[in-house]
Amino acid sequence: MTAIVATVGRVLASVDQDYVFQARQMQALSFVVHIPLVCFGIAFPAMVLFVEWRYLRTGDSIFRTLARRWSKVMLALFAVGVVTGTILSFELGLLWPEFMARFGNVFGLGFTLEGFSFFIEAIFIAIYVYGWDRLSPRLHFLSGIPVAIAGVTGSLFVISVNAWMNHPGGFGLQDGSAVDAQPWSALFGNFYLWHEFVHMYFAGYIVAGFLVAATYAWGFLRGRRGRYERTALIIALSAAAIAAPLQVVIGDWAAREVATAQPTKLAAIEGLGPTTSGAAEHLLGWYNGHTVVYGVKIPRLLSLLAFHNPDATVQGLDAVPPQDRPPVNVERFAFQTMVGIGTLLALLGVVYLYVRLRRKRLPTSPWFYRAVVLAGPLSLVALIAGWITTEVGRQPWIVYWTMRTSDAVTGASGIPVGYGALILVYVCLASGVVWLLSRLRSAPLEVDRDG
Amino acid sequence: MAEIPMVFILAGLVAYTVLAGADFGAGLWTLLAGPGRAGRAATRDHARHAMGPVWEANHVWLIFVLAVTWTAYPRAFGSITSTSAVPLFIAAVGIILRGASYALRGQLDGTRGQRVIENLFALSSVLTPFALGTVVGGIASGRVPVGNATGNIVTSWLNPTSILIGALAVATSGYLAAVYLAADAHRLDERTLERDFRNRALKAGLCAGALALAGLFVVHYDAPPLFNGLTSDSGAAMVVVSAAAGLMTLLLVWRNHFGPARASAALAVAAILAGWALAQRPRFLPGLTIDQAAAGRSTLLAVIITVAVGLAVLLPSLVLLFRLFLRGRLDPAATPDSTVLDSPHVAQKRKTRLRASFAGATLLIGAGATIFADAGWPRAVGIVCLFACAISTFGLTATEPEEQM
Numbered sequence: 026m027t028a029i030v031a032t033v034g035r036v037l038a039s040v041d042q043d044y045v046f047q048a049r050q051m052q053a054l055s056f057v058v059h060i061p062l063v064c065f066g067i068a069f070p071a072m073v074l075f076v077e078w079r080y081l082r083t084g085d086s087i088f089r090t091l092a093r094r095w096s097k098v099m100l101a102l103f104a105v106g107v108v109t110g111t112i113l114s115f116e117l118g119l120l121w122p123e124f125m126a127r128f129g130n131v132f133g134l135g136f137t138l139e140g141f142s143f144f145i146e147a148i149f150i151a152i153y154v155y156g157w158d159r160l161s162p163r164l165h166f167l168s169g170i171p172v173a174i175a176g177v178t179g180s181l182f183v184i185s186v187n188a189w190m191n192h193p194g195g196f197g198l199q200d201g202s203a204v205d206a207q208p209w210s211a212l213f214g215n216f217y218l219w220h221e222f223v224h225m226y227f228a229g230y231i232v233a234g235f236l237v238a239a240t241y242a243w244g245f246l247r248g249r250r251g252r253y254e255r256t257a258l259i260i261a262l263s264a265a266a267i268a269a270p271l272q273v274v275i276g277d278w279a280a281r282e283v284a285t286a287q288p289t290k291l292a293a294i295e296g297l298g299p300t301t302s303g304a305a306e307h308l309l310g311w312y313n314g315h316t317v318v319y320g321v322k323i324p325r326l327l328s329l330l331a332f333h334n335p336d337a338t339v340q341g342l343d344a345v346p347p348q349d350r351p352p353v354n355v356e357r358f359a360f361q362t363m364v365g366i367g368t369l370l371a372l373l374g375v376v377y378l379y380v381r382l383r384r385k386r387l388p389t390s391p392w393f394y395r396a397v398v399l400a401g402p403l404s405l406v407a408l409i410a411g412w413i414t415t416e417v418g419r420q421p422w423i424v425y426w427t428m429r430t431s432d433a434v435t436g437a438s439g440i441p442v443g444y445g446a447l448i449l450v451y452v453c454l455a456s457g458v459v460w461l462l463s464r465l466r467s468a469p470l471e472v473d474r475d476g
Numbered sequence: 477m478a479e480i481p482m483v484f485i486l487a488g489l490v491a492y493t494v495l496a497g498a499d500f501g502a503g504l505w506t507l508l509a510g511p512g513r514a515g516r517a518a519t520r521d522h523a524r525h526a527m528g529p530v531w532e533a534n535h536v537w538l539i540f541v542l543a544v545t546w547t548a549y550p551r552a553f554g555s556i557t558s559t560s561a562v563p564l565f566i567a568a569v570g571i572i573l574r575g576a577s578y579a580l581r582g583q584l585d586g587t588r589g590q591r592v593i594e595n596l597f598a599l600s601s602v603l604t605p606f607a608l609g610t611v612v613g614g615i616a617s618g619r620v621p622v623g624n625a626t627g628n629i630v631t632s633w634l635n636p637t638s639i640l641i642g643a644l645a646v647a648t649s650g651y652l653a654a655v656y657l658a659a660d661a662h663r664l665d666e667r668t669l670e671r672d673f674r675n676r677a678l679k680a681g682l683c684a685g686a687l688a689l690a691g692l693f694v695v696h697y698d699a700p701p702l703f704n705g706l707t708s709d710s711g712a713a714m715v716v717v718s719a720a721a722g723l724m725t726l727l728l729v730w731r732n733h734f735g736p737a738r739a740s741a742a743l744a745v746a747a748i749l750a751g752w753a754l755a756q757r758p759r760f761l762p763g764l765t766i767d768q769a770a771a772g773r774s775t776l777l778a779v780i781i782t783v784a785v786g787l788a789v790l791l792p793s794l795v796l797l798f799r800l801f802l803r804g805r806l807d808p809a810a811t812p813d814s815t816v817l818d819s820p821h822v823a824q825k826r827k828t829r830l831r832a833s834f835a836g837a838t839l840l841i842g843a844g845a846t847i848f849a850d851a852g853w854p855r856a857v858g859i860v861c862l863f864a865c866a867i868s869t870f871g872l873t874a875t876e877p878e879e880q881m
Contacts, residue, residue, distance in 0.1 A: 075874070107532050108575030114542050115568045118557030123624050125546045126554025130771030133547025134778050140540040141786035147532035148793045152800060155529045159800075171793075206771060208547075208778045223859060263873035267866050274843045274862065278855070333848075381873050382832070436625035437561040446565075450572050457576055 044440035045431045048120040051444045053416075055113050057409055058451050061236075062106035064408065066146070067180055067229030069099050070173035072237075072264060077166050091257055093157055095237075098465055100154040105458055107147065120440070124423050124433035127202040131195060134208040135186040142179035145171050177226070184222045185212040191415065192217035192286050193424045201428065217286060220279040221415070227272045228411065231370060232404045234265025239401025242394040255387065262397065263381070265404070266374035273371050276364070277330070283418075284331035287425070288340035289349070290418035293356040295327055296320075297341045304328045304339040309361065312353040351420040359413035366407035373400055477780070478770035481548035484783050485541055486753055490746045492537035494652060497645070497745075499534055501653025503574065503601025504646065505676060506594060520594070522669050523657060529801050531578050533794065535571070548779050551622065552760050552769040556611070559620045559627030563607040563638075570604030573597055602646055609645030613638030616752055617699035618762045636698040644687045651680035652741055655725070659734030663802075677729045677737075685722055688748070705755025714751030718744045828876065831868055838865035 073095045080088035114136065118125055125133075149171040156165050189195075195211025196203035212218070241258040244250075284291045291297075296312035297304055304327040310320020325335040332339070342350050373396055380388045388394075423430040502523035546553040557564060577597035610633040614620050617637040620627050632638075654677035661669035696703045705711045721744035728737035758765040770776060838861040845858025 079875070104532055104575055104578050107535055108572050111535065111539055111571055111575075112568050114539050115557075115564060118542070118546065118553060119561050119564055119568075122554035122558035124554075125557070126551045126624070129546040129550030129553060130548075130775040133543060133550065133771075134775065134782060136543035137540075137547050137779060137782050138786070140536065140543045141782070141790060143539060144533060144536045144786075144790050145793060147536050148790075148797045151529040151532065152797060156800070204772065206775045208775050219859075260874050263870055267869045267873070271842075271862050271866055274846050275859075278846050378869070378873060381876075385876065435558045435561060437558050437629055439562065439629070443561075443565050446569065450569055454572060454576050 044438075045434045047440045047444050048434050049430065051440065051447060052113075052116055052120055053413075054444075054447065054451065055109065055116055056412065058455070059106065059109040059113055060408060060412060061232060061405055062102055062109060063180055063183075063225075064229040064232035065099065065102045066106060066176040067226060068233035068264065069095070069102070069237075070150075070169060070176050072233070072260060073099055074166065074169045074173055076260060077169065081162055081166060087253055087256055091253065091260075094465070095257075096154045096157070098462065100150055101458070101461060101465070103146070103150050105454070107143070108454075110143070119437075119443075120435055121423065121433045122435050124428065127428065127433075128196075128424055131193075131203045131206040131208055131211050132186045132189050135182045135189070135212050139179050139182035142175045142182060146175035146179060149175070180225060180229070181218075181222055182212075184225055185215070185218050187415070188212075188215050188218040188221050190423065191221075191419055191425050193427055198427070201432070217282065220275070220282045224272070224275050224279050224411075227268045227275055228408050230264045230268035231272060232265075232408050234261050234263075234268065235370065235397070235404040236401040237261035238265060239398045242397035245394045246391060246398070259381075259387065262377055265370075265400075266377040266381075269367070269370040269374035270378075272367060276367065281331060281333075284339070287418065289342065289345050290351065290356075291331060292340060292342045292344075293351045293353045293418055294360045294414065295339075296353055296357050297327070297339060299343050300338065300341040302328070302338045303336045304331075306330065310357075312357060317357075349421065351418050356414060356418050359410040359417065362410035363407045363414060366403050366410070370400055370404055370407070373397070477773070477776050478767045481544055481770070481776060481779050481783075482753070482766055484544050484779075485548075486749055488537050488541040488544065490742070490749055492534075492541060493645075493648065493745050493749070494742045495530070495534035496537060497605060497649040498652040498656045499531060500574070500601040500605045500646075501649035501651065501680075502657065503577075503598045504650045505653060505657070505673075507598035507602065518669065519672065522661060522666065523653070530797065533797060535575070538571075544779060544783070548771055548776060549760065549766070549769040550771060552764060554624065555622045555626070555761055555764075556615060556620050558623075558625035559629065559632050560611045560614055561625070562629060563610045563614075563633040567604045567607040567611075570600040570607065573600035574604065601649075605645040605649045606642040607633075609642035610634070610638035612645075612752075613641035615761065616641070616702050616756065617695075618701065618759075620761055622761050622764050636694045637702070640687065640691050640694045644684060644691060647680055647684040647687055648745065651677060651684050652738075652745075654680055655729060655734060655737050655741055658729070659738060662732075662734055674729060674732065674734075678726065681722070681726045681729065685726070688719070688722070701759075702752075702755055705757075706751055709754075711751050711755035714747045714754060718747035718751060721747060828872065831872055835865050835868040835872065838862070838868065 073092050076088050076092040076095065080086070080092060149168055152160075153165065153169045153172055156168060160168065189211055192215055193211070194215060195207040195209075197205045238258055238261040241249075241254050241261065244254055245258065280291075283294075295304070296307060296310070296317040298315045303325045306323045306326035307317040307320035308323070310317040312318075328337040328339055329335045331337065342353065376393070377388065380386065419425060421429050421431065423433045506520045506523055542553075573596060577594070577600075613635065614627070614632040614637075617635060619632045619635060619638075654673045658670050658673035658677055661667075661673055692703070692706070695706065706715055721740045725737050725740040725744060728734070728740060758767065760766050760769045771779075842858050842861030842863075842865055845854050846862065847858075849855040849858060
């Protein structure tokens with residue numbers, strides 16, 4: 026019996042061991058599932074607390090009803106987030122054991138810290154959501170504050186690891202492994218952390234805000250325009266509409282950091298072959314291996330955007346050997362998707378703010394609400410496209426210019442089987458969550474009195 | 477110093493086994509809820525209700541264990557996760573399903589296919605502890621060598637020791653859950669449920685005890701070094717403590733003292749995990765001691781500081797949660813709080829103009845400094861201004877009343 030099992034094991038293990046592509050897809054899939062929940066972790070507790078604070082200030086029970094309902098959604102999304110987050114930490118080991126083995130001593134601390142954030146979030150979210158009616162109003166409000174803080178610090182710690190992968194430091198190398206690791210300075214003394222974090226923080230409000238607003242805008246179009254719905258729509262939409270235009274400024278900052286610290290990534294984003302002074306920017310188009318064809322060319326714009334100088338020299342892809350370049354068209358497509366959608370969302374935000382602040386009302390045109398309904402899913406697409414830009418642009422390195430992704434992947438077989446199984450499970454999970462949210466949404470308002 | 481993070485890891489494992497184990501066990505009882513005197517639905521509702529508020533916090537212990545392991549013992553972590561990929565993947569899928577059942581808590585009632593979905597969830601709570609147990613068995617019996625997937629991907633977890641520990645993990649989960657749910661039923665004055673779970677606790681406890689005894693024989697033949705460690709010196713002492721605590725728990729459950737029974741059950745789990753660690757010490761994986769596996773000094777120090785500070789925040793919070801929870805302050809359907817604030821009609825001074833100018837000014841300074849400053853503190857000031865602008869604008873848009881159209 027044991028012999029048979031051992032033989033089966035050897036047969037399985039002798040299958041082609043190079044699963045980098047599947048492993049990357051699997052990691053990306055899990056990430057795509059997890060990252061929208063992170064947005065809600067960053068932004069939603071603050072929004073719920075704001076609503077509850079309004080209730081405490083005004084005594085208007087509509088705010089209390091709204092906060093209660095939102096807090097239930099918050100808990101459900103958090104529970105799913107715990108699960109998808111656990112899966113991500115499993116996958117770091119399952120898919121990239123060499124990465125963990127050689128560099129875990131440098132960046133692992135970020136996840137240990139994140140674990141504690143997660144704990145605090147889990148504890149207080151339970152007290153908050155189950156504590157309606159049981160705690161005094163003030164105490165209940167206070168119990169929500171750690172949730173909002175921990176949601177932000179948790180993402181800060183995880184992003185510190187990502188910033189380190191993109192801009193590694195704080196260790197010495199010996200036989201390809203990190204030695205003399207200085208985890209604190211590696212993670213938090215890294216200037217690359219700050220633009221990534223602020224960019225993600227604003228993205229959290231854009232995604233959570235527009236997604237929540239989209240559900241109410243949908244209701245608006247169907248005639249559900251009571252005071253309750255208007256209040257909910259105004260709060261969610263305000264958060265997103267303010268964050269979206271400001272994100273343009275933050276994005277400019279991020280782009281310039283990438284230009285100086287990761288010139289190859291920038292060259293891939295723009296499809297810039299040779300190193301060029303006064304480089305042009307191309308909208309759309311296709312990179313044919315040397316230059317962008319079929320695109321709209323805007324002279325000198327790239328130099329201007331990347332270095333604020335129309336004559337600045339921008340390093341091209343040719344500066345590094347072909348095997349050290351990321352896949353250019355994926356990178357360009359992802360980046361342009363993010364920027365394109367981001368621009369539209371910013372415009373939508375400005376329209377809303379103008380009407381809301383100058384005319385002191387909500388926009389009346391149904392087209393505005395149709396746009397908001399679209400903005401929800403689009404903001405999610407932009408978020409994912411942005412992360413693809415960051416992570417695909419880092420390739421072929423898992424630790425930038427230090428360790429190749431292909432050297433980090435597991436030697437265990439069966440990755441394709443796991444990939445298939447994971448897709449299946451996630452599809453089920455996603456449909457479950459959508460179904461749950463629609464059920465929570467359609468629950469009659471009175472139910473909340475005892476819910 | 478190299479061993480301190482290992483103590484954290486073991487403590488995290490004990491917490492995970494005791495807390496999340498009780499949750500997985502609750503799933504097991506949903507699956508086996510047939511023969512009880514209380515109905516299937518009552519059993520299921522009770523299990524779900526009893527776990528609801530603490531579910532997330534219980535499961536974060538696993539993330540804690542993983543994160544400390546890969547930070548403090550990266551090479552060992554990489555070796556374990558690559559060789560034991562299959563059971564870890566099974567556990568991961570099980571955790572997804574288990575989590576989904578909590579995210580959907582209570583919402584499934586009365587829908588079609590409810591039974592099938594519930595059974596799927598329950599099955600996942602048997603699979604997960606079993607799979608995680610087999611990983612422990614693989615490590616304990618020395619079947620996980622150092623390196624990227626250098627061990628046998630099948631026999632590293634389908635071997636006598638692994639299967640035994642997997643089964644033991646399932647039985648222990650069922651046991652912990654039954655003790656816990658009996659105590660909760662007692663608190664809620666649900667006599668039938670209390671009796672059901674008491675019987676289940678006794679059965680599962682005997683099962684776990686029998687498996688533990690059988691385990692000593694299996695380990696004797698399958699993993700002699702582990703057996704020697706468990707039967708000599710401090711390892712043996714821990715086995716004795718664990719056995720005594722286990723018997724004590726059975727006795728306490730028999731006498732309906734569920735509260736103390738929880739504590740002694742946790743002690744039994746802690747003692748056997750400590751016994752395993754002592755039996756293996758100083759070996760972590762074959763040919764790799766804890767000292768050799770440990771990361772450098774700064775990393776270990778950082779982990780120790782982080783965990784110490786983290787626990788200082790975490791433990792009071794956990795105590796608060798469990799106190800509220802165990803005293804029923806987080807139970808659903810309670811009497812609404814009577815403190816209803818009257819509308820105070822805060823005299824809304826028209827500070828709108830001031831706020832608007834503030835938002836405008838911070839926007840200009842913030843955008844200017846962020847775009848034109850190259851680095852350092854001017855940019856930091858710019859970012860802070862942008863945040864200030866966002867908050868003040870939000871104050872304007874979200875609180876101003878609408879004018880009637």
